[in-house]
Amino acid sequence: MYRHPLSQFGLSRNLKLSQLLVFDRVMETGSIQRASHDMGLTQPAVTKVIQELESALEGALFTRSHRGVAPTDFGRVFGRRIKSLLAEFRHMTEELDHFRFGTAGHIVVGTLIAASAHLLPMAITRMKARAPNVLVTVRExxxxxxxxxxxxxxxxxxxxxxxxxxxxxSDAFPLKHHALFDDSLAVVVGSKHEIAEASITSLRDLANSPWILPTGDSPLRYSVERMFRQAGTALPTDIVESLSVLTNLGILLESPRVAVMPRVAATQFTQTGLLCILDVPESGSFGTVGYSVRDNKALSPACEVFVECLREVAPASVEG
Incomplete structure (x- = not known):
């Protein structure tokens, strides 16, 4: 019997937003129990929602085990579309809130190490002073x-x-990148450790020191490896790999390790007396710091205000 592709109109009538929210939470947590706790529902209620979705979609969304649930290939395809759909719904509610109440809404900001210590806090502070009703969520x-x-x-x-x-x-979701300023690398140590007072003239003087390096899959790691190559020395053997600014700062305060971070971020910590920047001539360019957005999606009013704040505080962030 012929069936209209995806039976799209019947399926759209059967799917409910509440079901999609439950499905998305199960995907995020990998657990019926945690999803039910997060959403204030009983486990049987969450299980029933998943079963209803599987029945409507005519396919299994999850596999079950004693460790929780994992999405099937079908479930992952469905999940990607649901995330986009829920994001669009969130954008719609933000626009309606802006129309009814002025500058309001919710922006979710992803951040990398280059921005998390100085640029982003400054921008968020200015944003909240200008639009206190906007909820800002930061994900590192x-x-x-x-x-x-x-x-x-x-x-x-x-x-x-x-x-x-x-x-x-994917070509369906092109991104657009906007530059704010160029930054350099800084070699840093905890200010209370002896190495902060040592006479360091080259990266070679630190080759046998314990280090904190960026994780191997990060672009910052490539910059650090290039820095060591240009200095003609191998990577240190005693290393901790971390991109967490807070973790790295804590380690530097507790032990005489050496680390590399963007100079703008490092300057923030040297001004408070926590870290010391070593005068290493081989420390080179970190790269361009800026912001990225979807190229085919208009910014929400709240996000437009946030971009304005980023551009306004960027010069002060460079000056440190």
Whole structure:
């Protein structure tokens, strides 16, 4: 019997927003129990919603085990579309709120290490002074995680080091990158440790020191490896890999390790007396810091205000 492709009108009538929200939460948590707790529902109620969706879609969305649930291939395809749909719904409610109440809404900002210590806090502070009713949610993560989330609409904007080459994002979700300023690398140590007072003339003087390096899959790691190559020395052997600004700062305060971070971020911590920037001539360019948005999607009013704030505070962020 012939069936209209996807039976689109009947299916759209059967799907409810509440069901999609439950499905998305189960996808995020990988657990019926955690999803029910987060949404204030009983586990049987969440299970029933998933079963109703599977029946309507005529396909299994999850596989069950004693560890929780995992999406099937069919479930992952459905999940990607649901994330985009929910993001569009969120954008619609923001626009309605802006129309009814003025500057309101919700922006979700993805951030990389280059922006999390100074630029982003300054921009958020100015944003909240200008539009206190806007909810700002910050999500920190690596490039490989943030840009796909931006492409699907889970994030409104990503702030940090711009990619040197275009990332392999789907043509359906092109991204546009906007430069704010160029930054350099800084080699730093905790200000209370002896190495802060040592006479360091080259990266070679630090080759045998314990280090904190960016994770191997991050663009910042490539910059650091290039810095060591140009200095003619191998990467250190005693390393901790981390992109967490807070974790790195805590380690530097507790142990005589050496780390690399964007100079704008490092300056923020040297001004408070926490870190010391070593005068290492080989420390080179970090890259261009800016923000990225979807190229085929108009910014929400709240996100437009946030971009204005980013542009206004960027010069002060460079001056440190």
């Amino acid at each position: 993560g690596p490039t490989a995680q943030l840009f796909p989330s931006l492409a699907t609409g889970e994030l409104n904007i990503v702030v940090g080091r711009l990619p040197e080459v275009e990332l392999p994002i």
